[in-house]
Amino acid sequence: MKKWLTLELSVIVLAGFFTIINSCKEKTGDQKEVAVNETTVDKKPTKQISEAFKEYWYAGDAEITSYSLEQARYGEIRKGDAVLIYVTEPFSADKQVKADNYDKSNVPVLKLNTTKNYITGIYPYSIMTSSFCPVRNDDHAIKVTFSSQEWCGQVYAQLNNRSTFEIASHSYFESEADQNLTLDKTVLENELWNKLRIDPESLPVGEIQMIPSFEYIRLSHKELKAYEAIVSLNKNGAVGSYEIDYPELERTLKIDFRTEFPYTIEGWSETFKSGFGDKAKIMTSTATKNKTLKTPYWNQNGNNHLSLRDSLGL
Secondary structure, eight states: OHHHHHHHHHHHHHHHHHHHHHHTSOSSSSOOOOOOOGGGSOOOSSSOOOHHHHHHHTSSOEEEEEEEEEEEETTEEEEEEEEEEEEEEEEOTTTOSBOSSOOTTOEEEEEEEEEEEEEETTEEEEEEEEEEEETTOOSSOSEEEEEEEETTEEEEEEEEESSSEEEEEEESSTTTSEEEEEEOOOEEHHHHHHHHHHOGGGSOOEEEEEEOOHHHHHHHTOOOSOEEEEEEEEOOSSEEEEEEEETTTTEEEEEEEESSTTOOEEEEEEEEEESSGGGOEEEEEEEEEEEEEEEOGGGOOSGGGTHHHHHTTO
């Protein structure tokens, strides 16, 4: 009798478990973005996730924040928009893509999609970077991708975190063209935007080796490698800052964020050389926060949802 009771309870538990998993999928149409529920992921005895984190990031929404962008490009300031889209999701540890189905090896990640759009003269720039970091904050980003589209052509780069950093990069410029390389693991500038939202105290400080953002590397045509960086964290007051200085690159990035959870990003500034040859000059790009929405945007793709863009000031 006890044996049958135990078997029956096991079946009930498994049925409930797969009900949770299936609830995270669309019944029809293409697979959509879904914020992963903590109950669907394998629990590892590493770093604990706070209840506040679970309540905010596993509520079934993404966090979307728009920014007014002033971007230095070709020696002039261009006005545009930037958007940061944060959402949790299950990530396939093997394929390093969003997992379609539950597997005990899936890794819960905090994903950041960053978009920038601005005009240079007659033609537009459209830029997107994605970074995927374990929510337990116990490793480097699992994956980083970057793409830039403008009328001259396209540039794409992807990093996969395996035994080393495996990187594939493609460019319409002959000097860059198609590249495959490996780098020793070190701090990625792209992952710090995720880690800041998880725990600012986990951010590295001091003199370290860091791989700059893919956006900067590709648009400035610099060598993709680690550079010396001097990094500081300031958490005094309601708004703190995280600052990265690359002496060799003559570049500084400063991210302003709320010092209380959920550590929202209020804006940023990036100072670097912009322009060609002897006419290049030190300029500063800035992004200023406009609006934030917590919403399941993947379900909001009808014409009746266009007003949500107005809510974001886009």
